[in-house]
Amino acid sequence: MDKEVFTKNEKNIISFLKGVKNVSTIGIFPKGFFTSHILECALFLFFLAIYINNRFVNQKKIAEIERQKNELQDLKYEALTRSSELIGVSRHSQVKDLILKQGIELEEADKPAYNLND
Secondary structure (H helix, E strand, O other): OOOOOOOHHHHHHHHHHHHHHHHHHHOOOOOOHHHHOHHHHHHHHHHHHHHHHHHHHHHHHHHHHHHHHHHHHHHHHHHHHHHHHHHHHOOHHHHHHHHHHHOOOOOOOOOOOOOOOO
């Protein structure tokens, strides 16, 4: 008589399949439960797959939203930095010094500006 030699993985698979086969004998499900309720079981598995897929898609969307929030915050800080640099460069004294350095012959107005529509 030849003895069949199984690897450890094969033995685990065989014992798992025997356990699945004998699940109806331990009293959880009556005999013939799966065969008489095959449609319900298939629907359950279908909706379970949809649920898992939906959860995965939503987790990806939440991660994308978090990434975009962080990117938006970085862009806000960068815009604030650029705005403060622009305000610093466009100060009256800075513009006056730049005009003097460039040698442009401009003078400040002696009279205040007035509106022509009045």
